[in-house]
Amino acid sequence: MNVVLGVSGSIAAYRAADLARDLMRQGFTVRVCLTDAAQKFVTAALFETLTGQPCLTDTFEEPQVGRMAHIDWARQADLIVVAPATANTINKLAAGIGDDMLTTIVLAATCPLVVAPAMNPQMYANEVTQESLRLLATRATAIVEPQEGDVACGEHGQGKLATNEQIVATVNAVAVRKKVLAGKHVVITSGPTQEPIDEVRYLTNRSSGKMGSALARAALLLGARVTVVSGPVQVSYPLQAKVVRVRDAVQMLEATVEAAQGADIVIGAAAVADYRPADPVVGKVRRSSEPITLTLVPNPDIIAHVARKYPAAKVIGFAAEPTSELTVAREKLVRKGVFAIAANDVSQPGIGFESENNELVLVTHDQEPISSGKRSKLQCALWLLQKIVVS
DSSP states (O other), X not given: OEEEEEEOSSGGGGHHHHHHHHHXXXXXXXXXEEOTTGGGTOXXXXXXXXHSSOEEXXXXXXXXXXXXXXXXXXXXXXXXXXXXXXXXXXXXXXXXOOOSHHHHHHHHOOSOEEEEEOSOHHHHHSHHHHXXXXXXXXXXXXXXXXXXXXXXXXXXXXXXXXXXXXXXXXXXXXXXXXXXXXXXXXXXXXXXXXXXXXSSOEEOOOOOSHHHHXXXXXXXXXXXXXXXXXXXXXXXXXXXXXXXXXXXXXXXXXXXXXXXXXXXXXXXXXXXXXXXXXXXXXXXXXXXXXXXXXXXXXXXXXXXXXXXXXXXXXXXXXXXXXXXXXXXXXXXXHHHTOSEEEXXXXXXXXXXXXXXXXXXXXXXXXXXXXXXOSEXXXXXXXXXXXXXXXX
């Protein structure tokens, strides 16, 4: 596997030389990128000699003439490790700032990121730094917590770079995670459906597609090939995922059945409308003083249909309910004939529809329900997929 080791301007930069060698001993191909500040402590020549690979230092550097190095390195990397990571670099990574070679590589990358902070204890404890670390963690960045001890400025506290053994162990764990779904095809339904009343109006719901997008990204991080069948949403999906756009439930059924052929895992995260107007009006229903009656007919149960058609796939449904009670989730598990149900209580503030966080309870046929706890939707997605694999 290819690792980009980013080294920023901490006195602990000298330890990155040994870290590069330790990663190479684990079988990784290591290429190093130094920030301007890091070059005050270590040199490109040092890392090129140790790794046998080019070392990048400048935003416009092109080891291969005519090729943009920050794009090539980002695309070729299986992992990016920033160690040591200063407060300056951490805050830039969290804010999406790309003003040097290292931060532009991270911005262009889609692979997992490992960050090992090293700095003065007060800088580490600063609320801005802590918020940046929390934000990075919600994006599935692996944070290797610094140790408590004496730091270069003579102060004592938490800010000392973690041991190389801890960093390597984290890198190995992330590398293993990337293989969890290697060679597997994961199909995800996402977003709402829009059921037309006429050519202007439709029935829909509050689903934003954020959970479906998080599941797509999580599946990619775990090494899967991903197809998303999505209703109309504003959220973006990862570029590496194949996205099939649909509008209504019937279209979603057709697209999902086609995409799920030969799939290993199918996750129904879409909030599919249970009913649709029986006779959509051509044109537009005009206002009048008379009441109108809208006749609704049931929509197809997409996940139940897929579970019956493809019994070899692990099919997982979602149950978004205004309660933490699992009776409905258990009933859906049996009625739909699926492998598992991921239940979430949308009555709780800060989780569920339109929010950045969620809390899932995985309900299966032969195990006690287990909860993810409140996490970012990406962290919930990673948790769910890994639980599915081992179940």
